[in-house]
Amino acid sequence: MPSDLEQKKWTVISERGREASSLTHEEARRLVHRLGAEGRHGLCIISDEAARRMNENASVDSEATKTPA
Numbered sequence: 001m002p003s004d005l006e007q008k009k010w011t012v013i014s015e016r017g018r019e020a021s022s023l024t025h026e027e028a029r030r031l032v033h034r035l036g037a038e039g040r041h042g043l044c045i046i047s048d049e050a051a052r053r054m055n056e057n058a059s060v061d062s063e064a065t066k067t068p069a
Contacts, residue, residue, distance in 0.1 A: 011051040015042035018051060 005025040012019040012031045019040075020031055028045045035043055046054075 009048050011046050011048050013042070013044050013046060013051065013054075014040050016040070018055075019043075021048050021051060 008022045008024055008027075010023045010025050010028040011021040012023065012028050012035070014035060019035060020028070023031065025045065032043045032045060
């Protein structure tokens with residue numbers, strides 16, 4: 001059974017949002033290195049599951065701040 005690090009279950013995020021998903025941890029690490037060299041900030045490797053939950057929470061927060069017409 002492959003380790004979690006070898007499974008395609010990692011996402012790279014930056015200050016701009018989601019950069020890539022469904023990566024192995026090594027692929028994510030290499031992407032972080034490349035994006036960092038390009039000057040991208042706020043880079044982080046998180047699980048795809050955590051990225052999905054962040055997206056769901058952002059949608060809920062967005063709905064809560066809408067003003068009625």
